[in-house]
Amino acid sequence: MTNTQPHTSKLHELAYDATNQCIQCGYCLPSCPTYISMGQESASPRGRINLVKAAAEGKIDVTKDLAEPIDLCLGCRACETACPVNVPYAHILESAKEVITENEQEAGKTAKIKRLTLQHVFTNSNLMRMGGNFIWLYQVTGVQKVAAKMGLLDKFSPAMAALEHVMPTVERPGKRPTRGTWLRAYGTTTATVSFFTGCISDAVMNKTNRRSVELLRTVGCDVYIPKTQNCCGALHSHQGDHKTAVTLAKENIEAFEEVQTDYIVNNAGGCGASLQEYEHLLTNEDSNWQKRARLFSARNKDISEILVDCSPLPFKKNGPAVVTYQPSCHLTNVQKVTEAPRQLLKQIPGTQFVEMGQSDTCCASGGIYNLLHHEEANKILDHKMDFARATKAQVMIMSNPGCLLQMRLGIKRAGLDEEMEGMHLVDLLAELCDIP
Amino acid sequence: MENWQIEQLHTLFPSERFFTSTADLYSYSFDASFGEYIPEVICQPLHVEEISTVVKKANEWKVPIYPRGSATSLSGGPLPVKGGIVLDMSQMKDTLTIDQENMIATVSPGVLTADIHRAAEEVGLFYPPDPSSALISTIGGNLLENSSGPKGLKYGTTKEYVIGLEVVTPTGEIVKTGGKTVKNVTGFDLTRLIVGSEGLLGIVTEATLRLIPKPQAQKTLLATFHSPVDCGKAITEVLRHGVLPAAMELMDNACIRAVEHFQPSGLPIDAGALLILEVDGTDVSTENEIGHCQTICEHAGAISVQVANNEEERAAIWKARKMVSPAVTELGPTKISEDATVPRGKIPEMMERLQEIRERYQLNLVVFGHAGDGNLHPNIITDKRNTEEMKRVEDAVSDIFETAVELGGTLSGEHGIGLLKAPYLEMEYGTAGVNLMKSIKHAWDPNHVLNPGKMFAEEGQTKVVLT
Ligand SMILES: Cc1cc2nc3c(=O)[nH]c(=O)nc-3n(C[C@H](O)[C@H](O)[C@H](O)COP(=O)(O)OP(=O)(O)OC[C@H]3O[C@@H](n4cnc5c(N)ncnc54)[C@H](O)[C@@H]3O)c2cc1C
Ligand code: SF4
Ligand code: SF4
Numbered sequence: 001m002t003n004t005q006p007h008t009s010k011l012h013e014l015a016y017d018a019t020n021q022c023i024q025c026g027y028c029l030p031s032c033p034t035y036i037s038m039g040q041e042s043a044s045p046r047g048r049i050n051l052v053k054a055a056a057e058g059k060i061d062v063t064k065d066l067a068e069p070i071d072l073c074l075g076c077r078a079c080e081t082a083c084p085v086n087v088p089y090a091h092i093l094e095s096a097k098e099v100i101t102e103n104e105q106e107a108g109k110t111a112k113i114k115r116l117t118l119q120h121v122f123t124n125s126n127l128m129r130m131g132g133n134f135i136w137l138y139q140v141t142g143v144q145k146v147a148a149k150m151g152l153l154d155k156f157s158p159a160m161a162a163l164e165h166v167m168p169t170v171e172r173p174g175k176r177p178t179r180g181t182w183l184r185a186y187g188t189t190t191a192t193v194s195f196f197t198g199c200i201s202d203a204v205m206n207k208t209n210r211r212s213v214e215l216l217r218t219v220g221c222d223v224y225i226p227k228t229q230n231c232c233g234a235l236h237s238h239q240g241d242h243k244t245a246v247t248l249a250k251e252n253i254e255a256f257e258e259v260q261t262d263y264i265v266n267n268a269g270g271c272g273a274s275l276q277e278y279e280h281l282l283t284n285e286d287s288n289w290q291k292r293a294r295l296f297s298a299r300n301k302d303i304s305e306i307l308v309d310c311s312p313l314p315f316k317k318n319g320p321a322v323v324t325y326q327p328s329c330h331l332t333n334v335q336k337v338t339e340a341p342r343q344l345l346k347q348i349p350g351t352q353f354v355e356m357g358q359s360d361t362c363c364a365s366g367g368i369y370n371l372l373h374h375e376e377a378n379k380i381l382d383h384k385m386d387f388a389r390a391t392k393a394q395v396m397i398m399s400n401p402g403c404l405l406q407m408r409l410g411i412k413r414a415g416l417d418e419e420m421e422g423m424h425l426v427d428l429l430a431e432l433c434d435i436p
Numbered sequence: 437m438e439n440w441q442i443e444q445l446h447t448l449f450p451s452e453r454f455f456t457s458t459a460d461l462y463s464y465s466f467d468a469s470f471g472e473y474i475p476e477v478i479c480q481p482l483h484v485e486e487i488s489t490v491v492k493k494a495n496e497w498k499v500p501i502y503p504r505g506s507a508t509s510l511s512g513g514p515l516p517v518k519g520g521i522v523l524d525m526s527q528m529k530d531t532l533t534i535d536q537e538n539m540i541a542t543v544s545p546g547v548l549t550a551d552i553h554r555a556a557e558e559v560g561l562f563y564p565p566d567p568s569s570a571l572i573s574t575i576g577g578n579l580l581e582n583s584s585g586p587k588g589l590k591y592g593t594t595k596e597y598v599i600g601l602e603v604v605t606p607t608g609e610i611v612k613t614g615g616k617t618v619k620n621v622t623g624f625d626l627t628r629l630i631v632g633s634e635g636l637l638g639i640v641t642e643a644t645l646r647l648i649p650k651p652q653a654q655k656t657l658l659a660t661f662h663s664p665v666d667c668g669k670a671i672t673e674v675l676r677h678g679v680l681p682a683a684m685e686l687m688d689n690a691c692i693r694a695v696e697h698f699q700p701s702g703l704p705i706d707a708g709a710l711l712i713l714e715v716d717g718t719d720v721s722t723e724n725e726i727g728h729c730q731t732i733c734e735h736a737g738a739i740s741v742q743v744a745n746n747e748e749e750r751a752a753i754w755k756a757r758k759m760v761s762p763a764v765t766e767l768g769p770t771k772i773s774e775d776a777t778v779p780r781g782k783i784p785e786m787m788e789r790l791q792e793i794r795e796r797y798q799l800n801l802v803v804f805g806h807a808g809d810g811n812l813h814p815n816i817i818t819d820k821r822n823t824e825e826m827k828r829v830e831d832a833v834s835d836i837f838e839t840a841v842e843l844g845g846t847l848s849g850e851h852g853i854g855l856l857k858a859p860y861l862e863m864e865y866g867t868a869g870v871n872l873m874k875s876i877k878h879a880w881d882p883n884h885v886l887n888p889g890k891m892f893a894e895e896g897q898t899k900v901v902l903t
Contacts (some may be wrong), residue, residue: 020769022469026508026572030548039480039527040455041463041507054462061773067458085765 007103012056014095019053022046022087028079029290034072037379039363041067045079045089052096062103070096072376074369075238076329076362088185090334091280093432097240134431171207180227183217190310194256194299196266196275198401199231205401212303213266213429219310223259229255234274237281249278250289253296262376264296267303267426269328269400271336275300302331304340304399304425311347316349316434323428324393326384327354327398339424341399346431356396357387365406378413384416397425437499437520439477445477448489450771452478453527465521467507467514469856470820470902475502475516480527481541484602484610484641491639492608494521494885495630501885503635505546505577506511508569509855510773512636513581513773517889523639525576531642534559540599540616544771545576549583552645562650564591567850576640581852582632586683586714591648600644603630606637616644619665620737629876635887636851637880655681655726658753659741660707664688664787667709670736672781674713677732679725682716685757686807688787690794691753691764695756696804698763703756707739709787711807717771760804767800772829772902776840777811786823789839790814796895797832799825811849826903833900838863856900858893 028045029035035044042051048069051374053391055066058404073093080089177183193216209306216223229252233245252275256264266272285293307313331337345353364380388396396411398404401424408422446454455478456459460464465472467669481487494501494620497658500520507514529546549570556563565584569571579601584593600614614620614627630638661667664686671684680820687695687710696703703710711733715725726743744750753853764771778786787803790812794801805812818825836861837847847857848863862870874892878884 017769020819021765024466024507025569026506029572031508039479040457041524042455043456044463047463050466051459051462060458065457065462069459069463074553084761086762168464195471224724232821 007062007099007106008056009427010102011062011095011099012053014099015052015092016056018088018092019049019056021085021168022049022053023085024050025084025086028082028089031078031361032394033076033078033364033380035374036361037376037383038072038123039227043072045083047086047179048073048096048319049089049092053115055096060101064309067100070100072373074329074362074380075363078329078331078360078362081333090277094237094240094242097238099240101240121406143203171210175223176206177210177213177223179225181224183213183223183225185217185220186218187224189222192222192257192261192265193222193263193265193301193306194261195223195254196229196256196264196271197225198266198268199273204295204301205404205424207422208267208426211435212265212426214304214435215313215426215430215433216265216306217291218314218435219307224261225257226255228258230401232271232274233281234270234289239276244398245281246285249281249293251289253278253289253292256299257292257395262299263301264299265301265303265306266408267399268303268402269331269335269398270402271338272300272302273333276335279309302335302337302399304344305337307339307429308343310419311344313344313347313429313433315347315349315432317432319348319428319432320351320394322352322354322391322393323348323395323397324356324359324391325389325397325399326356326359326363326388326403328398328403329360331399332360339432341397344425344429345397350430352420354391354393355389356393358384359387363403363406363410365402366402377406381410382413383414385410388420389414394420395428396420396422397428398422398426437497441493441497441499442477442779445479445493446491449479449481449487453482454815462522463513464504464507464516467504467509467512469510469512469515469854471512471515471517471855473515473517473842474519474520477736478522478524480524481529482530484604487604487639487641488608488610490521490523491606491885495607495883498883499885500888501639502887503576505574505578506548506569506572508573508849509575509581509713509854510775511581511848513852513854513887515855517855525639526574527821528641529574533896534561534647536561538616539647543575543643543645545579545643546572547575548580549573549575550714551742555645557650560650561647563597563645563647565597575643575645575688576651579631579640580633580635581850584850585804586685587682588806588811589639590680590682590716595628596628597647598643600630601627601638601640602642603638603640605750606883606886610641611638614644618646626870627889630853632853634890637886637893639886651682651718651750653719653722654714654716654750655722655743656714656750657713657726657730657733657741657743657751658756659711659713660692660701660704660712661709661736661738663784665784665806666737667711667783668784668787668792670711670738671783672735673732674729675780675808679715679728681713681725681729681808683712683714684708684806684808685712686783686803686805686812687712687757687760688803690800690802691760691804694763694767695759699759699764701752701756701759704739710756712733712753713768716822719858753880757804760802762818764802764815767802768769768819770818770820770827772816772818772833773851774814774833774836775805775811775848775850776836776845777809778840778845779782780808780810782845783807783812786810786812786839788844789843790836793832793835793839796835797828799828799832801832806849809849810845820902823903830900830902833902834860837900839887853891855890856902858891858895859899861891861893 041047054060233248237245282293364377438470462480463475501522502516504514524548529544531544532547533542552563564587566587583644687872715722798818802815
């Protein structure tokens, strides 16, 4: 049944060599959250790689056979960290997604909500910010109609409806830190940084963004927020929209070349990982773009790294008795930042840091996975909550907006909302440093 | 299989443990060796009764059944070469209990080896068999392949620790073998026959394992030598002086170079051999023994000997060994990992013969292994898409097997015969030996439903085939 469709040969060209690097040793299986929860090989990294290989060889069909197992991958990349021979899983995954998406479009299948929403909402940060404003309006006025008008909330229902309950309070639009001007350090300047706001964070977690900027200024950073920055493109490459991802990357590289600073700082593990990989994303562009991408990624830092460098933080009060930490997969597996957030939490006066069992396993937020695969995500999440409960923490810390929402949902599902609160690392640190 | 048979099987399993989609069939078509064989259905049993029923059906229908653990076999053990049913045992993992007083573990077949290590160590006990795949292999797979690792020299292989089994026989009966005591001479020792039988004589549904007290201390050294012969001398001397190390890992020059190229860590790239030696026991005994071993290595002409002074240095030494796998992938995407084993005294000679094979066939051949028990791992690094080179690889592999047997050794010390080495079984045991094994198989499995196509060569199958 060998099949020589164009999408097959494209997949072959994009990913066949990479799939052949896999020695099928299975070391990645115990690290994969979807394999753990579903228990079948087609939901494992080794299984998925082998299926991409079979599809590239024309043995199985891209749409009928490959799309579903690929769709169910969280993209957490824990398998890459576990792999002894460095199989480039993300590259295989994204190649498969690209070919699956193209193939669906050619087949004239009604484009899924995800892609519609992605292209129309997330590429346009103004629209996203407006979305944020509406969520804020929605929260303070409780007018359901506003949400309905946005068309964002109910399209994803019931998953979105569930998430809505755990949305952080969005601040009044006027409070956003100004863009395009220097916000000087309080005290002596030790570093200059450009701040990456992120599209979703900017819309729905603007308070965390504002506090990030304030924290950075407090520890001695001059902060600049480039005006024309955009979504990092992660959601697009994860959903197979390679072209838009490349365009967004170029726009961001340009935006952050406008003012030269020591670092580009973000507070979202997922976005940071995507910024970190611009060089890989632009491999097919000319050498000038590659160079610019390389320089860009070299400046990219997670906020925890900067804060650790400027430690100790000026804490003004004691923290909660026990805190625990759910790392962002992309912060761990792509940016390889594992210690900095923990070090910061260990510095908090009056607080004991307790490591959560299997904290390195994905929470199933996986970009927008929790919106697209509600049930599978909940199964993975509930498993995680057993470990969360055992820590007896009052505060669980996250370092990525998607994880934050997901873990808040988990806390609610586990009936722990009375005892435990889910917070972004920045929000807890800011509060304890008396930054409102 | 007929559709109605698949439908009937489905009545035994809920849909989340019963797979027939194309994606699923392809996902159970491989292991960590070679080839792709598409099964017709996959079942994930959780209870011994389910297995017994499936096996009885398979006998009735004459449909093959292939038990599968984590599919890390390097010899094709779980491959469904004749289609039929894959019995995925990996989800049967609910029992892992340690009886501290009797120093016994009771485990379900799908429990991962590393989880047994951890559970035993938590209560100060020790389950020694340590295949390097322990993090991912199932204990079921370990039992059926009689797996082992670096600790084999001092502590023996898996079979030394299995004292009782619950199995479903090839005709579907549920049988218990052995018991819960270390000593047991009641009846034939079926436990030993089943362990290492590669899933040909029964499906293991529960195992009782013997544990031992955990050694309190470890001491490790790394020595480099001009030649494998010098290194071999050091190994023999260490053992002659009454020291029984917990591990003696050997790496050849090609291996050292690959590791240094991958991640420079100051290994001497012109050394002919590198030895990692570890002793375990009490604080006092390990201190003494490692000192002894150091002197012996120096006398045997070591270029350098470095004893780890703390945990960090010990980890750094082991890192050199752990780097081998990722390092050799730089040489090519396909790794053919052999495990021919020779009597310990023949190691230097085997190393020389491997060198000749490397040159004769012009291949990337690196050698590492467990020197203490003569179990070498010649690894050929190639690209399976290069058919011309793969033909040379096939010839080289045949040569390796023949050389091992000629030196009084064996085809396989760890990975089993499975599919890949079946054509060579007769070379080691002769026709009469193989026929005796076949008659046991036939007596237990008259319909040949359990893992057919393995261990015994098919008509006309005369050598290893990788292409
Ligand atoms: C990177 C790597 C390193 C390795 N290192 C070592 C090593 O150091 N030492 C070593 O000995 N091996 C090693 N191996 C080989 C392999 O891991 C072992 O053979 C292991 O025991 C296989 O376990 P598994 O769960 O993957 O079983 P599988 O590969 O799935 O099956 C192995 C065999 O057991 C049968 N089987 C599995 N479960 C059952 C059951 N419950 N009842 C009946 N039959 C069953 C199968 O039919 C098959 O014949 C390595 C493999 C890899 C990929
Ligand atoms: S990215 Fe995460 S979910 Fe996807 S295969 Fe790897 S470990 Fe599994
Ligand atoms: S760990 Fe790496 S090589 Fe091994 S099966 Fe997974 S992806 Fe393949």
